[in-house]
Amino acid sequence: MAYAYLFKYIIIGDTGVGKSCLLLQFTDKRFQPVHDLTIGVEFGARMITIDGKQIKLQIWDTAGQEAFRSITRSYYRGAAGALLVYDITRRETFNHLTTWLEDARQHSNSNMVIMLIGNKSDLESRREVKKEEGEAFAREHGLVFMETSAKTAANVEEAFINTAKEIYEKIQEGVFDINNEANGIKIGPQHSAVGGASGAGGAGAGGAAGGGCC
Amino acid sequence: MFRSRSWFGGAWGRPKNPHSLERLKYLHNILCKNTTVSENNRGTLVESLRCIAEILIWGDQNDSSVFDFFLEKNMLSYFLKIMRQKCGGSSYVCVQLLQTLNILFENIRNETSLYYLLSNNHVNSIIVHKFDFSDEEVMAYYISFLKTLSLKLNNHTIHFFYNEHTKDFPLYTEAIKFFNHSESMVRIAVRTLTLNVYRVQDASMLRFIRDRTAAPYFSNLVWFIGKHILELDTCVRNDADHQSQQKLDDLVAEHLDHLHYINDILCLNIPDLNDVLTEHLLHKLLIPLYIYSLTSDSTRRPTPSPYNRDHIQSIEAITRNLEAILKGKNAEVSPTRITFPRQRIESDDESKPSVSCVVALFLLSQVFLIITHGPIVHALAWIILQSDISVFEDGATSILEMYISNAKSSVKLEFSKPQLSLEKALENTSGYERDYTTPEYSGSKTFGLEDTDQSSCDLDPELVSTSLPSTSQMSESSSVAHDSTEDLVTQIHFMKSGASLKENMPDSPLPDSGIESSSSKTTSELNNITDEEKQKLLGVATTSSSDRVITLENILDRENREIEKRPFLKTILDSLDCNENDYKALFALCLLFALINNKGVNTELLDTLLCPELDSNKEISVARESSISQNETTSTQDHTSTPTHSRKSMQSFNALLISKLMTIANLSCKPASKVRLVTLELSVTLVRIAMQGASGVAGARHIAFAEGLRGRAAALARNFYKCDDIFLDMFEDEYCEMSKRPLNVEWLCMDAAILLPPTRTPMSGIAFAKRLPSGEMERARRAIRSFFLIRDLYMKLTGKQETQLPLTNPAPFVQVGDVLDLNDSDLISCDIIQKDDTWHHRFLAVDNIQIILVEPDKQRLGWGVAKLVGSLQDLEIQGDKEDPRCLHLTIHKPRVGASGALPRTILLRAKFKFDDHIRSMAAKQRLTKGRTKSRQKKMQQIGRLLEVSGISAPTLVPRHRPLFSRPGLTAIRRSTGGDADDAERRLRRPSAHMLKDGVVVYRERTTSRESSVSRSSSTHGSRDGSPRARSEEIPLEDIRRNASFATCMPSTSVAQAQPSTSTQLPKPTVSAETSFISGEPRPKRKGIVETI
């Protein structure tokens, strides 16, 4: 499937904040509010359009790596964008943000776009972290902020797409070295100088697991 | 439910409830009807697969019959059928299939459901299926699937993936084939998976991993790491102009990733695995590539080399000999009898890969910073510190045995490409092209599983086991597979005689080009000593030591001679030479630091560096012992030193190390030195460790060194004292910068920028400490920072407490909220207008060191509440072009105590509007003078630190003049004695009292230092008795008065005896100026002030 750019994302945050659910919600929209069933997955890809350009997002969940330093290190480095997620119903997940951010800043390339996400906004009654607190944290650390719900899909699209937009802008500004794939950005087949029809693979099939046909 | 989407357009009369057994039956039906994937049914299939995942998860949690049906109908086999079709758009379907499996395995909570899913081996068939991995999406979903499965591994589930009887573990063997995939996320997933597998700790499985896969996997891993660093080396060599820093960054980060990965494996503490990994790392990478390269520059470079011909030969001999030792451990085969075939080595450069010494030092530093696994780091440390010429001369065959637990080692000591690619080595575990009758595999059979075989996964274990070579050490020309059981001796002989062997042999002629001597004068001098001379010197050493008159020169002499026998340590110590630049030195320092601080390195080994010369120790200890160990020392020198030898026999290089480090420190005290700050900081850190040795206490001689050094550093900094307007700011900023960012060697070694030759220009983007100063300003900063570093060394060695840094203002400080007696003070009324047009009315008061904005206290006339307190020193004052009544002030937070080491923070930036231009001018003058004076005071403190002549006695300098100055009282302080800081501390007595409304009230006290804000327990009663400070007439007068302080000192000592109550103090007269400035234009406030 041809694309202009491919952006690699990672999702980080404490366990149970809903990373896997957000990922699946975004890449496969159809897991919408069906019965209390929230399903997650640790990898997904989806095509979006920004500025008339097809952009493929690949999202890699970091689940299960926490124990190994080598893994977290490299994960950060290979990503162009990161979703830093906390759970608005559990304050400790918010308190840990600083640690996550330090880690991210230390290991990632300096241009990585970080989006702060307060998830489970559907659980208003159990809220422990005020929206304003999230906003303040984001402001203080120069992040973009959003509250989402992987369950109701509220703001999920926006979170991923806004991050992509910011990366895209950075590319336009020439901040990202797009020829260096280690930055988590890949130029699509039609952009690359080589121009091979390599990426086509599945005979122009739709966005694979991506949303689409409904 | 009502919101759920209409997934199928409602066309096929499917059951309404998306989560029901009926629905699954319906989907099953669809799969049955669409066994062949085509353009037409693709979409339908994808939808069905998606729904199946969802229903199964729902069923897992709600209705067990769903799962029963799924298993009963063997629905996973449909998945396999779909997968195996090659048709248009199959990758589209495959991707969904993999994602469905991902969802399934990740979300299933019910253990039994999971077991059922895994039980019929379909999953293994899916794992071994050869998807179209050229499709990056398929690749990504596939590897995620494997990773997800690996997260499900535990002592029970492992048996579904690892078949003990058939010795088959496709999940692992398929995954590691992608260990070097071009896509970083894929590589990471593979690494995650391997770590997840190893930590299951199933004995049988681990045995399989070790016996069948460890050697090929680790040898390939190690080979790729090596290739990587060769690339890194090329990048460094070809980038003198800092053009490809980004690429270098990546390569360095990648190398760190490798090391962290290896460390993560080692930290799982799986002995069998660690042995194999250790062996491969040491033999195939760390020794042949990293360690060899330490001495490689001499052989490779046509450029001048510090080594003469003899030296190169001996190094070659040693490395080669080490190889022999590491290769075979047959103790009976003495290396002296191992005769290396003579061979021309014209092709040396191409055949024996190596990296530049700089890169080798850098990489070894990283190794020692990250890896703590004893057998690896200790062996490396031993080789670096201990391996000496005796290895060559006497053949200590068993030297490294103790470090390599796997005695059957057949891993050749060479950085070479593994004979088989990992893919090849593991090929027989899966795939449909399973034909293993390749020449490498004698007796291989055709692999069991055909493409259409649905029973699946009856992989042939025999094949896997027999066909996997245990190591991949064979030279490229060899077409014979060696396995670990092959007789070692034969193998060695084979390799020795192999015509393809490109190693250069110890006694082969050396290229003439690379031998000219170079830069390092000391080294070449030493190298010029002939063997006879060495012998003689050795004789001298023994006599001198028997005389037991051990001078530092003697020790150094001997160490300098001894170091000639330690090629690797010598390289490191020689690299510390900073005469030309400190490029290499920095890495040598990093390596020494990392080595010394590595937990895995035996501390006794470190005595080589950290323990002072044996003989000098002995002088302290019992004399009787000395002669005995003397003999020992000499005898070991004559024969061989092995790591098993007792501590006593160890030759120490402590004095040599210290002298080299001191040379760096001394060099950096020279104005035009080429020593970067980071190099100095590391040297100073190491010199302290080396001087303190094992005892933790530095000797008198060392302290004297440090003292001298401190003097030189002060002298260097003195050059810049006062010649720059902003010297004070630089001084404080540098201190702050240094405290904020203490040296972190691990971080330093992550920075690829230091791999490029040292530069001067800040435009390189390299941090100041990591480059040379550019321009006079930076030279001043460098001098200041050097002074701090060296002073710190001195303080630490002497065990003194730092009391003069950070520069602090004398206490006490008025704090926000303090209530001040401002009767008869100079107050200037003003309006403060901020950017956002907020507007406040305040009175401005000026202390010695601070600017205070007060609001009248509503309770007591003549008193005011401090609303803002800023430092005069950092105050920025600007007139207003349009309005002469206005000033623009930027007020910074005062630096108190330890906060002197924090960066300045702005408290307020605003326009101050005074009543008229005269008051504005008066304010400006007062503030400017106050600023100057407070800065002068700090400059005097610096002067004392730097031993600027004329600023020696701190007591002569009045360091604080209170808000309400009373000359007599001020003098009290001065008369308290020589130690100003002491006095300061004694005077700092907190006595705040909280009243019920939370207001802290203060009252004046007699001691001048606290007089302006001294605290009292009551709000009343002191007003009448409170002293009226004599007002400052005009700021200019302050200076005059201050200047006179020094002279009037003795006369005021009487005041000391006065009790600390304010009542006895003379009542000063009201200053006309105070009322003039503060009052008039604002009748109301004027009233308050004037009622006094």
Ligand SMILES: Nc1nc2c(ncn2[C@@H]2O[C@H](COP(=O)(O)OP(=O)(O)OP(=O)(O)O)[C@@H](O)[C@H]2O)c(=O)[nH]1
């Ligand atoms: N109400 C509600 N629940 C959510 C939401 N997102 C996730 N959950 C639930 O939170 C739990 C954890 O979600 P996951 O997505 O597995 O969390 P994770 O961050 O991936 O956790 P780890 O994989 O352990 O790091 C699940 O039980 C989800 O059902 C949400 O937006 N709203």
Ligand SMILES: [Mg+2]
């Ligand atoms: Mg998760």
